[in-house]
Amino acid sequence: MEETNRLAPPQMVEGDPRMLTLLDVNARFLPHEQFRQLVANMERDGHLTSTPLVWNDRESGRLVVLSGNHRVLAAIEAGLPTIWWMQIDEPLARQRQIALQLSHNAIAGQDDPAILKELYDELENVEWRQYTGLDDRVLDLLKKVDVASLGEANLDFASVQFMFLPDELERAEAAFDAARSAATADERWVAGLKQYEPVLDALETSRAAYKIGNSATALGVILAVFERHLSELAEGWFDAATGAAIRKGMAPLETVFGVRDIPVETAAAVRAAVDRLVREGRVPGNEPWRALDVLVSGESYVGTGVVIT
Incomplete structure (x- = not known):
């Protein structure tokens, strides 16, 4: 490994972000919405609240942003006249520049979801919740957190x-x-x-x-x-004027009832009635939904809490 010597402590510098040179190739990307939130935060705060890392390339005379390119861009778009940054003034080989850039992007801690949820729940103001920049995927995961039992992040998600x-x-x-x-x-x-x-x-x-x-x-x-509006999807298989099906095949039950769920009390009563019809041989065991045929056929049946006539 080249350049194993330690870096001298960076100095804190205040200056115009427009004088800084951004990286031509930057592995870190920021979704548009997150960038807009970053700009909005800076407009609200009036300054950066985290510090970019800049290298003073004396040979070219450029001040190169090794870490914090999006923060610098956001500061410019937010109209900040000056910002603070950490500046390295000693010579850096290309390999060390890249290593610094990637390490700042890659080496980061992980949030304990239980603590994150606890802190987020303390924010009562909607604007401050938006300020955090937490996206809906993270917030949806927080809803599933069991604070009492979860000690570290082990949450599933799908993209x-x-x-x-x-x-x-x-x-x-x-x-x-x-x-x-x-x-x-x-x-x-x-x-x-x-x-x-x-x-x-x-x-x-x-x-x-x-x-x-x-x-x-x-x-x-x-x-x-x-x-x-689930019930409106019945137009794909049902003619309301004639009361007849307009195609063959199967239809989703939610397009019949307009809901995906029913109260458990009703579900239990229906299930008991269907089980009774199956035991009596009036409904095939592998097609329990045919209990609805009994309902519409006009046959009389009294089950557990359900009357089918």
Whole structure:
């Protein structure tokens, strides 16, 4: 390993962030929404609350940002006239520059989810919760935390990738193959390219209606609205005017009742009635849903708390 000598302590410098040189190749990326939140935080605070690392390259006369490129960019966009940074003035070989950059990105602690949940729950103001920059995936995981029993992070999550493909078969197949080879999502949902703009419009409408900035939260709103209109999906198999099915096959029960769940008391009574019909041989054991045929056939049956006539 080259340059095993210790670095001299960096000095703290205050200056115009616009005079700093950002990295041409930076392995660390920041999603757009998180960057916008970073800019908003700086506009609120009036300064940085964490310090970039800068190297003074005396040969070129450049001040190179080794760590904190996004913070510097955000400071510029937030209009901050000056910021503080840690500055290394001694010569650095290219290998050591890269090692410093990658170590700052890679060596980081992990949050204890139980403590993180406890601290987050203390924030009563919505604006301060937004200030933290915690995304919906993290917040959803926090809902599942058992503070009494969980000592360290061991939480599962799944990533989903939306792909909007063109109508042409060859182009669609090529795009899908490229996305499949490059992505690591647990699930991939394919849609037509012409649906891309309507999806963005739906997300924007949800954000505007509820005054939220996070796309994942906006998607949650869209799904909640969808859940309230499950019964409308019956149009895919049911003709309301004639009361007859318009296709063969199976239909989801939630499109019949308009809900995914029913009270356990009702479910227990229905289950008992179905079990009785199966025992009596009036309903096949491998097709218990045919108890509904008994309901609509006009036969009379009195079960445990359920009357089928």
